[in-house]
Amino acid sequence: MSKHDTHADHHHEELPFWRKYIFSVDHKVIGVQYTITALVFLMFGFALMMIMRWQLAYPGQPIPFIGKYLGDTIALDGILSGDGYNAFGAMHGTIMVFLAIVPLGVGGFGNYVLPLQIGAPDMAFPRLNMASYWIYLPGGIIMLASFFMPGGAANSGWTSYAPLSVIATTGQTMWLLGMVFLITSSLLGSVNFIVTAVQLRAKGLSFFRLPFFVWAQLVTSFLLLLAFPPLEAAAVLQLMDRVAGTSFFMPTGLVVSGVEQAHLSGGGSPLLWQHLFWFLAHPEVYVLILPALGIISEIIATNTRKPLWGYKSLVYSAIFLGFMSFIVWAHHMFMTGMGTTLSTFFQATTMIISVPSVIILTCLIISLYGASIRFTVPMLFALSFLPMFAIGGLTGLPLGLTASDIHLHDTYYVIGHFHYVVAPGTIFAVFAGIYHWFPKVTGRMMNSTLGRLHWFFSFIFINGVFMPMLFQGMAGILRRQYDQSEQLHGASAQGLSVMVSWSAWLLFVAQIPFIINFFWSIWKGQKVGANPWEATTLEWAAPSPPPHGNFDTVPVVYCGPYEYSVPGKKTDFCPQHVVA
Amino acid sequence: MQAPMHYGRWLPPLLSEHGSQIDHLIDVLHVFMGVLFVGWGIFFLYCLTKYRQRPGHTARYEPVKGTVSKYAEIGVGAFEAFLLVGLSMPVWSAYKNDPPAPAERFEVRVVAEQFQWNFHYPGKDGKFGPTRADLISASNPVGLVETDPAASDDIVSVNEFHLPVGRDIYVRLTTKDVIHSFAIPTMRVKQDAIPGMEIPIWFKVKEDAKSEAIRERMTQVFPMRKANWYRLRHHIATQDYKDKDGQVLLARGQDLGATYEAGQELLEKLEKAGVTELSMQPRNPLEVICAQLCGNSHFKMKAQMVTHDDAGFAAWVEEKSKVIEFDDF
Numbered sequence: 066m067s068k069h070d071t072h073a074d075h076h077h078e079e080l081p082f083w084r085k086y087i088f089s090v091d092h093k094v095i096g097v098q099y100t101i102t103a104l105v106f107l108m109f110g111f112a113l114m115m116i117m118r119w120q121l122a123y124p125g126q127p128i129p130f131i132g133k134y135l136g137d138t139i140a141l142d143g144i145l146s147g148d149g150y151n152a153f154g155a156m157h158g159t160i161m162v163f164l165a166i167v168p169l170g171v172g173g174f175g176n177y178v179l180p181l182q183i184g185a186p187d188m189a190f191p192r193l194n195m196a197s198y199w200i201y202l203p204g205g206i207i208m209l210a211s212f213f214m215p216g217g218a219a220n221s222g223w224t225s226y227a228p229l230s231v232i233a234t235t236g237q238t239m240w241l242l243g244m245v246f247l248i249t250s251s252l253l254g255s256v257n258f259i260v261t262a263v264q265l266r267a268k269g270l271s272f273f274r275l276p277f278f279v280w281a282q283l284v285t286s287f288l289l290l291l292a293f294p295p296l297e298a299a300a301v302l303q304l305m306d307r308v309a310g311t312s313f314f315m316p317t318g319l320v321v322s323g324v325e326q327a328h329l330s331g332g333g334s335p336l337l338w339q340h341l342f343w344f345l346a347h348p349e350v351y352v353l354i355l356p357a358l359g360i361i362s363e364i365i366a367t368n369t370r371k372p373l374w375g376y377k378s379l380v381y382s383a384i385f386l387g388f389m390s391f392i393v394w395a396h397h398m399f400m401t402g403m404g405t406t407l408s409t410f411f412q413a414t415t416m417i418i419s420v421p422s423v424i425i426l427t428c429l430i431i432s433l434y435g436a437s438i439r440f441t442v443p444m445l446f447a448l449s450f451l452p453m454f455a456i457g458g459l460t461g462l463p464l465g466l467t468a469s470d471i472h473l474h475d476t477y478y479v480i481g482h483f484h485y486v487v488a489p490g491t492i493f494a495v496f497a498g499i500y501h502w503f504p505k506v507t508g509r510m511m512n513s514t515l516g517r518l519h520w521f522f523s524f525i526f527i528n529g530v531f532m533p534m535l536f537q538g539m540a541g542i543l544r545r546q547y548d549q550s551e552q553l554h555g556a557s558a559q560g561l562s563v564m565v566s567w568s569a570w571l572l573f574v575a576q577i578p579f580i581i582n583f584f585w586s587i588w589k590g591q592k593v594g595a596n597p598w599e600a601t602t603l604e605w606a607a608p609s610p611p612p613h614g615n616f617d618t619v620p621v622v623y624c625g626p627y628e629y630s631v632p633g634k635k636t637d638f639c640p641q642h643v644v645a
Numbered sequence: 646m647q648a649p650m651h652y653g654r655w656l657p658p659l660l661s662e663h664g665s666q667i668d669h670l671i672d673v674l675h676v677f678m679g680v681l682f683v684g685w686g687i688f689f690l691y692c693l694t695k696y697r698q699r700p701g702h703t704a705r706y707e708p709v710k711g712t713v714s715k716y717a718e719i720g721v722g723a724f725e726a727f728l729l730v731g732l733s734m735p736v737w738s739a740y741k742n743d744p745p746a747p748a749e750r751f752e753v754r755v756v757a758e759q760f761q762w763n764f765h766y767p768g769k770d771g772k773f774g775p776t777r778a779d780l781i782s783a784s785n786p787v788g789l790v791e792t793d794p795a796a797s798d799d800i801v802s803v804n805e806f807h808l809p810v811g812r813d814i815y816v817r818l819t820t821k822d823v824i825h826s827f828a829i830p831t832m833r834v835k836q837d838a839i840p841g842m843e844i845p846i847w848f849k850v851k852e853d854a855k856s857e858a859i860r861e862r863m864t865q866v867f868p869m870r871k872a873n874w875y876r877l878r879h880h881i882a883t884q885d886y887k888d889k890d891g892q893v894l895l896a897r898g899q900d901l902g903a904t905y906e907a908g909q910e911l912l913e914k915l916e917k918a919g920v921t922e923l924s925m926q927p928r929n930p931l932e933v934i935c936a937q938l939c940g941n942s943h944f945k946m947k948a949q950m951v952t953h954d955d956a957g958f959a960a961w962v963e964e965k966s967k968v969i970e971f972d973d974f
Contacts, residue, residue: 124875125905147941222938228840229823229939316841318778320788320821322759325778335824335839369696371704400826400936401837402844405738412733416725423721427714430685433692435705440697448693455685459678466728468736469670472656472833475826475936536654539671541830545938550875551945552934553927554830557652559875630704637703 088199090191091613095198096177097506100499103168106205107492110160113153115569120145122566124548124559138217150547151220152236156208158223159240162349163247164205166487169495170356171251171289172201175258175282178502181604181611182276184267184620184642189260197253204246211239222545224346227314227338228330231306232321241304248297255289258282267603267642269622273380274641276602276626277373280380281359284387288348288355292391296345299338306333314338336401343394351390353487354454355383357494358425361447364501365429367600368444369436370637372627375428382421382428389418399467400474408467415465422458426451437630437637441598442516446497449524450490457485460535475545478538481531489527496523496579504597508609509590515582522575529568533561599638602626606642647853650862657830658863660854660931664833666736673732677724684717744847745813753808754817756787757825757838759940762933762948763787764806768798768966781821800965804948806933809958811852819843826936829950835936856931856952864926869916872923874901874908880925888918900928 086094116135119128125144128135132143139149180188188194211218216234219225230237262283266275305311306329314337315330366373373379395403395411403411430451438444460482463469473479496519503511540558542549549555549562596605603622607615620642628639639645650658659668696704744750754765754773763786767773774789774796781788786803789796808814818827820838827846828835831854836846864883867876878901886895894914895901901908915923931950935943953961 147944151938151941151943220941226824226938232823316839319840320758320778320781322822323781323783325781335841369704370698371706372708374708400835401839402842405741408737408741409734413729416729419725420718420722423718426685427718430689430692431709431714433689433696434709436692436696437698437702437704438693438696452682452686452689455682459682462678462725462728463671463674466670466674466733468667468733468740469674471667471740471835472671472830474835475828539655540653541657543828543934543936545943547941547944549944550878552947553879553929553932554652554657556876556879558654560873561654630706632706 088195090187090195092176092180092188092191092194093506093611093613093615095194096173096175098198099168099172099176099201100174102202102205103165103173106160107165107169109209110157110165111573113157113160115573116145117150117153117157118562118566118569120150120547121549121559122563124550145547147547148217148220151222151545152212152218154545155219155222155225155240156212159208159219159243161487162223162353163244164201164208166353166491166495167251167349168201170353170360170491171254171258171282171285172198174278174356174360174495174498174502175254175285177506178604179258179279179282180261180265181505181607181615182279182602183262183265183270184603184606184616184622185261185265186614186616188257189264190257193253193257197250197257200246200253201250204243204250207239207243207246211236211243214239224342225303225338226342227303227306227333227335228316228319230303230338231315231329232326238304238307241300241307244300245297245304248293248300251289251293252297255286255293258286259290262286267620267622270603270641273377274622274625276359277362277376277379277383278356278359278602280383281355281362284383285352285355288352288387288390292345292348292352295341299341299345302341303338336398339398339401340395343397344391347394347397348387348390350483350486351386353491355386357450357491358383358429360494360498360501361429361450363600363602364443364447364497365432366627366629367501367598368439368441368447369432370439370629371432371436372625372629373428374432374434375424376625376627378424379428382424386418386421386425389414389421393418396465396470399470412465412467415461419458419461419465426455426458441500442511442513442520443497443501445517445520446493446500449520450493450497453485453489453493453528457482457487457490460485472541473538475543476538477534477542477544480544481534481538484531484534489531493523493527496520499583501598502604503586503590504593505604505607505609505611507587507590508592509586510593510597511586511590512582515578515585519575519579519582522578523572526568526572526575530565530572533565537561537565596640599636601628601638601640603641606640647858647862649864650859651865652863658859659831659833660851660859661832661834662849662851663736663740666739667833670728670732670736674728677728681721744845745815750813750815750847751809752815752817753806754787755806755819755827755838757818757820757822757827757935757939757946758786759822760935760942760946761786761804762806762827762935762946764802764948765789766800766802766962766965767795768800769962770795770798774799778821798966800962802965806948806950807958807961808850808950808952809955810850810854810952811954813847813849815845815847817843817845823939824937825939825946828934828936829931830934831931837937850952854952855954855957856929856950859930859952860926863930864924867923867925869912869921869923872912874905874912877901877923877925878908879927879929881928883924883926886915886918886920886923888914894918894920895923 127143214235218236219240221230302313312333315333317331319326319330393414396415537558541554550559622641630637756763765787772795774793776788818838825838882895929949933948935946
């Protein structure tokens with residue numbers, strides 16, 4: 066068997082279509098599969114939110130055009146129902162986090178770029194890699210199928226707090242099953258990434274010659290590996306609470322709608338679920354943002370034509386960030402009745418974790434100093450990522466301190482804060498990455514004019530979506546509210562929701578140039594060579610697109626990752642695989 | 646008359662004693678965040694213009710040497726430490742560690758359920774009657790053991806939270822079913838209610854924050870172009886608005902109607918009648934809301950908070966004690 070494997074690695078005969086493009090073991094095909102699937106899920110998650118935004122802007126009025134097709138459980142007479150709203154909200158969060166952003170950052174970019182950047186022919190375990198995609202996809206399908214269950218999809222929030230989730234409709238069972246698949250997929254992926262990054266680096270590629278992107282992926286993989294198992298266990302426990310009559314998260318003496326629930330509750334702890342959930346879900350935030358920072362760093366280095374400022378600080382900060390992310394989780398739970406000792410610990414760790422984030426952002430901004438900045442499309446996305454990610458980071462401060470959190474907890478301030486991190490943050494990084502590596506994947510450039518249009522309008526409207534939310538949060542509007550005007554303080558700031566909703570719909574329109582550009586460029590884009598951006602890292606040493614096995618000759622690395630504008634050289638870039 | 650106040654697009658009016666410290670922290674934080682963002686932003690924009698690629702300009706290979714960034718980072722870290730130790734921790738520990746003494750505080754049990762707030766008062770004897778889960782019914786939402794002598798004068802109020810101003814209110818918070826969160830924006834109070842646990846929380850309503858007075862202070866004049874049912878659905882008119890024939894379209898004390906359609910129709914009529922602005926005030930200026938997703942009607946889960954002076958509160962207790970409790974279904 067092993068003999069056959071070695072053989073297969075070096076001799077690439079033409080594979081049948083289904084082995085080449087569907088059940089492929091090639092990291093590049095798997096990376097593209099992840100990217101396309103995740104982009105579809107991203108669009109779907111966005112569509113759910115666009116429907117919810119109608120209800121938030123114009124509460125209780127029928128949804129135009131599509132309202133009548135949504136079915137009576139979701140929208141009776143075309144008006145989104147409370148349950149429908151909650152199901153859409155829960156699924157928006159779940160889909161965006163677990164089916165869109167993580168698979169894009171790790172499954173997509175990580176899979177495609179990481180082996181190339183370390184000069185490897187493929188991942189360390191190609192079949193495991195294929196398995197992780199084919200476990201992710203059914204997980205996603207189970208999640209989508211839950212919309213057709215009696216009572217609709219899971220509607221207890223993406224956080225699925227017990228006991229609400231335990232007494233919820235069947236959709237929640239599907240959610241838990243889907244999560245088990247998704248987590249298993251991520252675990253397989255993370256093992257593979259760690260082994261690949263450690264074992265398959267090209268000759269001469271020492272750890273401190275790794276591109277920052279690889280470091281970011283490596284730290285991310287450790288987070289997935291160590292933080293996901295507790296949630297997998299917790300999901301199984303909640304599943305047992307729902308289907309097998311156990312009571313891990315159900316306390317004694319529950320009375321729901323006037324009926325005692327002794328038959329399904331007793332002795333469990335609702336807070337246990339929250340601890341297990343956030344023990345994953347906080348590191349998850351860094352799983353969402355670290356690959357994005359990796360992408361941004363590559364693009365900034367390439368387009369500033371100079372080495373990243375403070376490369377080692379970036380690496381140490383990423384590692385420290387990863388470590389700290391395991392001990393801040395309970396800052397999501399300050400309002401659960403936490404005592405002073407515990408809350409002091411968690412707000413202190415939360416303030417500490419902001420330090421490496423500040424260092425990373427500072428390094429990236431100082432990298433612009435003394436540069437020769439090319440305003441390419443990926444660079445526009447990367448540059449606009451910086452201030453928006455800064456807003457996301459800064460707005461974390463009032464939430465991370467317990468006293469100010471009392472007012473802001475569970476308000477739109479929270480929604481604005483974390484979306485600034487992952488939407489104008491990570492999603493902008495994802496777009497930057499797509500424009501940046503598209504020529505590598507397809508051998509063709511994306512159209513720059515359409516790209517600029519896409520960037521400009523996305524930048525305007527995404528701020529139109531999330532900036533007013535910070536004000537709504539200040540005014541005290543709570544998240545997960547089907548009708549914000551139902552409350553007096555909400556009614557006074559609900560008007561901003563109209564602006565947010567229109568921005569969201571226009572943000573969708575702003576994606577049309579991207580969609581056109583994407584497909585047009587696959588077939589009609591300008592053909593380019595191996596290294597169109599004149600970049601230094603190893604993926605640009607491979608042909609575009611790289612064949613199965615990646616490199617024509619096995620690369621050997623002679624220098625650090627970002628040797629741009631080295632004095633006395635003819636070109637302004639010295640690729641890693643070229644003898645200096 | 647005192648200065649007007651209203652809900653808007655920034656912090657809600659502040660009516661509790663401890664809240665000013667929270668607001669102070671929020672203010673300091675936002676000034677700090679603003680300074681950092683603007684500082685970074687200026688440097689960022691400077692770099693973007695000064696170091697754009699152009700003929701004759703090349704990037705500098707050598708990393709910029711300087712200690713500014715190091716000091717900036719240390720400064721940020723130090724300021725965060727100050728925020729933590731100097732501002733946040735003292736507020737939180739004062740707020741969470743020093744409950745008012747039992748003799749001085751006014752206790753209320755708050756029992757949350759899908760989708761209402763039940764307030765259980767000890768009555769004149771100051772003693773809570775015992776409760777049992779199996780006694781819970783629509784007419785006895787907290788499961789009070791009504792035969793117990795301590796329960797005889799207890800008051801259970803659904804979705805109406807009456808309390809005296811200027812006294813230490815001590816809430817014993819729990820829930821019958823799922824997790825809820827007891828939130829009063831004007832009090833800067835928020836606490837999750839967890840089933841199986843009773844969590845104490847305390848606050849003091851400012852001396853001058855009687856509901857009646859607050860309602861008057863929240864009177865606002867809305868130009869017709871800004872009047873919209875969503876914005877004004879919880880407001881009542883402070884005067885009569887008539888059409889040209891002298892017929893009252895919107896009477897003093899009346900709201901715009903129960904639905905969006907009714908409200909917009911009335912607003913149109915008012916506009917046709919030549920009304921240019923509406924003077925309105927909230928029907929109930931203070932609300933207790935639920936801040937944790939608790940099911941499909943989570944958004945509707947709210948209670949009116951009614952604050953009285955001591956005499957007013959005593960009168961309410963008297964009135965509630967007189968009637969024999971039976972709720973309509």
